[in-house]
Amino acid sequence: MDEQTKDSLLTEAMNEYGDYLVQLCYTYVRNWQTAEDLAQETFIRYYNNLPKFRGEASVKTYLFRIAVNVCKDYLSSWKYKKVHISEIFQKLLKSEDTPEKQAIKHDEQAQLVKGIEGLQTKYKDVLLLFHFGEMTLEEVSFALNIPVNTVKTRLRRARRTLGIALEEGGEDHARSNS
Incomplete structure (x- = not known):
């Protein structure tokens, strides 16, 4: 997969699901800045793993799965407090x-x-x-x-x-x- 295709897919995913991912991450970490950082990390992982994406699930589902894992990774490295949504x-x-x-x-x-x-x-x-x-x-x-x-x-x-x-x-x- 060439870089231009990857860039195009990333831009499309960010425009379509960026807000949803920030909100999802916020439900885990209760901090908007951290949630934005985790959403950004989600998109970085998505971009890096695009050649491995087999299309077995929708892009939305794939991104949400990555985001959940990113949040859980973050929470396992920090003390987890109650979630404010x-x-x-x-x-x-x-x-x-x-x-x-x-x-x-x-x-x-x-x-x-x-x-x-x-x-x-x-x-x-x-x-x-x-x-x-x-x-x-x-x-x-x-x-x-x-x-x-x-x-x-x-x-x-x-x-x-x-x-x-x-x-x-x-x-x-x-x-x-x-």
Whole structure:
């Protein structure tokens, strides 16, 4: 593969998936600068391994798999703290609702973020890739290098655990306001 082709493929991938990769990396490291650095490292690895890419998966899935591995490598070399993903949800809050509705949405989003942060990493991974990365079950399976049935199980458990956490958070909130 010649350099011009590799450059073209890299530019296309960066334009198409750059923002998604930064957001994905941010969910692991909770720091935008570090997330941008890890996304850049992802693209460097992608570029260097382009001749080895066999096309068995989509470029998106391949990039997400590299990004997950880059993040896990980074986290294994540094102390891992709880993940803050509130900025991912800020886009959901932008609307023309009344201040009261915005306050309610903000409270609900904060509870959702707290619930997701409380999930075990293996559940958080599948939940974020499937729902926020908009990946199929097969793509999540490839990205995390686990069987599709494991993805389904972890996704179901993540949703159930998150639902319980949100119910408990709502009860706590209701108790604190009475």
